[in-house]
Amino acid sequence: MTETLYTMIRNRAHRAVRRAPLAEIAHEYAHLGLSPIERMTRRFEMLCREEIPVILDAGEKILFVRTVPNLPDIFTEEEWAERHRDHFIHENGYVSNLSPDYATVIAKGLDAVRAETDCPETRRAIDALCNLSDRYRDYARENGREDAAAVLDVVPHYPARTFREALQFLRILHFGIWLEGSYHNTLGRFDKYMYPYYAHDTENGMTEDEALDLVCDFFLACNKDSDLYTGVQQGDNGQSLVLGGTDADGREVYSDLSRLCLRASEKLNMIDPKINLRVNRNTPLSVYEEGSRLTAVGLGFPQYSNDDVVIPGLEKLGYAHEDAADYAVAACWEYIIPRVGADIANIGALNFPGVVDTALHHSLKNAETFDEFMADVRRAIGEACDAIIASVDRADVLFTPHPLLNILFGCDISKGAKYNNFGIHGTGVAIAADSLAVLRDHVFGDKTISKEAILAACDNDFMGQEELLAFVRSECPKMGQDNDSVDEIACDLLHTFSLALRGKTNCRGGIWRAGTGSAMFYLWHADALGASPDGRRRGEPFGTNYSPALHTRTDGPISLIRSFTKPDLTETVNGGPLTLEFHASVFRDPDNIPKLANLVRYFVSRGGHQLQLNTVSKETLLDAQAHPENYPHLIVRIWGWSAYFVELDKPYQDHVIARQEYSL
Amino acid sequence: MFNVTQSVTGTIFDVKEFTVHDGPGVRTTVFFKGCPLTCIWCHNPEGMDTAPTLMVRNTQCTGCGLCCRPCTHADCRPFGRCLHICPKGLVKVAGRAVGAGELVTKLSAGAELYGAGGGGVTLSGGEPLLQPEFARAVARGLHENGIHTALQTSGFAKADTFASVLDTVDYVLFDLKLAHEDDHRRYTGVSCVPIHKNLAHLRESGKPFVLRIPLIPGITDTDENLTALSALAGDDPVELMPYNPYAGAKYPTVGKVFRYELPEETEERSPETLAKLFRRARVLR
Incomplete structure (x- = not known):
């Protein structure tokens, strides 16, 4: 990776190579009466033709950069409306958020894959991609880049032999599936499937510096087009990558290559790829220390996943051991299985504070005891889950076909795979638990708050009831303070959530998974809800994912970890991390790295499933909001991904700032 | 587990977990209310008075x-x-009153974590030595639960008070601020003579300790003072604590005026330069 190339990508100067947006094509496709698969194939062929080979820098080792800025839709608005009417269309209707099997294709080469397939559209898609690659090769050769041309002589046609060839192949495949129109499909267990190539080259004399340089070049490539790969906000682009963990036989995957990846990410200091680190009870402290050094950079990753919770949790849901052990992390935190998983991990979200609100308005008046009221809450959770299921299962789930993406799953992935499970996030569990604790202790318990008063307070946003507000908001116990009396309610809520989905099947023959994630629902759900009995005012967002209420004051991360590891998290392995926020000053001293490493290991030993660590200072964020021009590179973690702070909409910025209130 | 037969209570104003600058390993710091010193640069003004x-x-x-x-x-x-x-x-x-037993139970929750990284609990403040009986009860309780306990102190206390608390802790973070009596009285409000006596006792006790020097531009952070403190420190380990520009932030919240003013021209010295003034020093960052 050369300094020139790095500076160019960091300053977004390379975007100058992009051409004007392509015109709309859907009406023509509709007029011709083309089938969905024909449209996908035709568009992909067109896009590959329209792409212009570019070499950004004489030292650029991993080629392929997008020059076409947009993918014209294949359906007209009317056609989409029709599809929505007759089917359940998930998000954009294209396959997303899965973990493709790059390894098999990289080991075979596209020519062999082409020969094996009996799908003519897949052959056409492979031809289009190979043609683009051949043009890149010729362009490289004409421009004196024999090194790059020699790599493209081999890949993607033939099996990769070297680390560089494998990385270039991976880049082409990842580039290709985005260009085909699927999105947020991840990079998966990179250190596992790349290791053979790395080991081969290392044995043949590749130095550590050379390997690091290649990894940096590949990681940098992930930042070239990422602004085109958007989700809900800039940065939400699904380029997550998993390191470490074990294989099906329990052997450790973490290797020198994993270590190089952490170093490359630290060196790059950019938002992609987003690193997930799988750990377990046998993970040595040194691995946590290596992860912590990356945390100290302030990128908001690595995000940790605990094999000791996730693997048994997935097995409980019916995943075979070898598949559960191979889990990867989807765009944010959802656990997915490479190659064999076609799970839709983010198909809906249960609004825990919303459920409490429902019970409050329907059953509080008549409930004589808290146990009675809690039974109504549990019933309301069941009903909310059933409503989510019914809203999805009213029709079949329909995706557009992806002839190219299919080769990375060995099947028509739009139709599903071995696992076709649906995941539901669970937002605001802490606020729900805090609210229920107030009701238990003071409405049913010492009766210092009347039922009418708490109902009126929630409906009127505590107007005129300031003393009640101050009491419930600032003086009652909260989840995150290591207080069993609140935490046990959260345990109950999560367990109830998981039970409510147990035994239910979905329209694709899969099951339903409960999670602790929030995605953007921490804002959306909160917007739709009045004030809560815990003193959360109307319109105030929830914490992101599996985190305390924003107004919760805690003594620090030990209390937070203890509170949030009390529930049996094997029951909520759709994923969703606890987020700890650290003031940047904590990491100025390298002596503090082992301290953080111990803290993370503590989380894992206590049965936490997933952990995100942020380092940022509130002063910096406020200044960045006021003077965005001074902070083009300031990175923050949002809900499952890292982004450039100044590129976020204000509500998301404000939430990151508000979270600093419990910064440690 | 810990059982306090005598119900000793004390006053604390905060508990903070994962305090990375208050001793070895992962620590939780408990802040005792009240301090006999009135250092004008103090960043915890809510800890100064013994009363809430x-x-x-x-x-x-x-x-x-x-x-x-x-x-x-x-x-x-x-x-x-x-x-x-x-x-x-x-x-x-x-400032809230808390029983030693209750506090020990709370602080012991993280025992497994502290043990893993050589960490523990730090008694800080304010000045823990202003509540010696409470400090001893908490330290003994933590000790019974196998938790490493550190004392962070100004060193300003009667000799027997200091000795009695020292006996109950594993480690001491001992502040040194100004080497000369006049300066010490002027900026901290008290004499440094008892502090130096207690330092001598600390050295004789054989307890592991570190000397901590706040670098206050224009006051403690002068060549003259640091050279004198270096002579006092000798071969003992020293931690130098750079001035925090937000030190005055909490004064308006307690209705006090932050009297310290950062000099307009401060001498910028690198951590290496600073450390060289001492035989065994590191600069905390």
Whole structure:
């Protein structure tokens, strides 16, 4: 990776190579009466033709950069409306958020894959991609880049032999599936499937510096087009990558290559790829220390996943051991299985504070005891889950076909795979638990708050009831303070959530998974809800994912970890991390790295499933909001991904700032 | 587990977990209320008085006036403010009475974590030696639970008080501020003679310790003072603590005036240069 190339990508100067947006094509496709698969194939062929080979820098080792800025839709608005009417269309209707099997294709080469397939559209898609690659090769050769041309002589046609060839192949495949129109499909267990190539080259004399340089070049490539790969906000682009963990036989995957990846990410200091680190009870402290050094950079990753919770949790849901052990992390935190998983991990979200609100308005008046009221809450959770299921299962789930993406799953992935499970996030569990604790202790318990008063307070946003507000908001116990009396309610809520989905099947023959994630629902759900009995005012967002209420004051991360590891998290392995926020000053001293490493290991030993660590200072964020021009590179973690702070909409910025209130 | 037969209580104003600058390993620091010193650069003004201190986080105050209306709560009476009405939770009292047993139980929750990384609990403040009986009870309780306990102190106490608390802790973070008596009295309000006596006792005791020097531009952070402190420190380990520009942040919240002013021209010295003034020093960052 050369300094020139790095500076160019960091300053977004390379975007100058992009051409004007392509015109709309859907009406023509509709007029011709083309089938969905024909449209996908035709568009992909067109896009590959329209792409212009570019070499950004004489030292650029991993080629392929997008020059076409947009993918014209294949359906007209009317056609989409029709599809929505007759089917359940998930998000954009294209396959997303899965973990493709790059390894098999990289080991075979596209020519062999082409020969094996009996799908003519897949052959056409492979031809289009190979043609683009051949043009890149010729362009490289004409421009004196024999090194790059020699790599493209081999890949993607033939099996990769070297680390560089494998990385270039991976880049082409990842580039290709985005260009085909699927999105947020991840990079998966990179250190596992790349290791053979790395080991081969290392044995043949590749130095550590050379390997690091290649990894940096590949990681940098992930930042070239990422602004085109958007989700809900800039940065939400699904380029997550998993390191470490074990294989099906329990052997450790973490290797020198994993270590190089952490170093490359630290060196790059950019938002992609987003690193997930799988750990377990046998993970040595040194691995946590290596992860912590990356945390100290302030990128908001690595995000940790605990094999000791996730693997048994997935097995409980019916995943075979070898598949559960191979889990990867989807765009944010959802656990997915490479190659064999076609799970839709983010198909809906249960609004825990919303459920409490429902019970409050329907059953509080008549409930004589808290146990009675809690039974109504549990019933309301069941009903909310059933409503989510019914809203999805009213029709079949329909995706557009992806002839190219299919080769990375060995099947028509739009139709599903071995696992076709649906995941539901669970937002605001802490606020729900805090609210229920107030009701238990003071409405049913010492009766210092009347039922009418708490109902009126929630409906009127505590107007005129300031003393009640101050009491419930600032003086009652909260989840995150290591207080069993609140935490046990959260345990109950999560367990109830998981039970409510147990035994239910979905329209694709899969099951339903409960999670602790929030995605953007921490804002959306909160917007739709009045004030809560815990003193959360109307319109105030929830914490992101599996985190305390924003107004919760805690003594620090030990209390937070203890509170949030009390529930049996094997029951909520759709994923969703606890987020700890650290003031940047904590990491100025390298002596503090082992301290953080111990803290993370503590989380894992206590049965936490997933952990995100942020380092940022509130002063910096406020200044960045006021003077965005001074902070083009300031990175923050949002809900499952890292982004450039100044590129976020204000509500998301404000939430990151508000979270600093419990910064440690 | 710990069992306090005698019900010793004390006053603390905060507990903070994962305090990375208060001793070895992962630590939780408990802040004792009240300090005999009045260092003008102190960044914990709510810890100075032994009596509970009203704290109002003015920066977020919307001026709604609710807390100024008369109320009937007994605990609000001393402060002339209602503590139980602020919609944003900005009106608080620093300083609460807590039993040693209760505090030990709470602090022991992280025992497994402390043990893993050579960490533990740090008694800080304020000045823990102002509540010696409480400090001893807490330290003994933690010790019984196998938790490493550190004392962070100004060293200003009667010799027997210092010795009795020292006996109960595993490690000491001993502050040194100004080498000369006149300067010490002027900027901290007390004599440094008892501090130097207690330092001598600390050295004789064989307890592991570190000397901690706050680098206050224009006051402690002068070549003359640091050279004198270096002579005093000798071969003992030293931690130099750079000045925190937000040190004055909490003064308005407790109705006090931060009297320290950063000199306009401060001498920028690298950590390496600073450390070289001492035989065994590191600069905390």
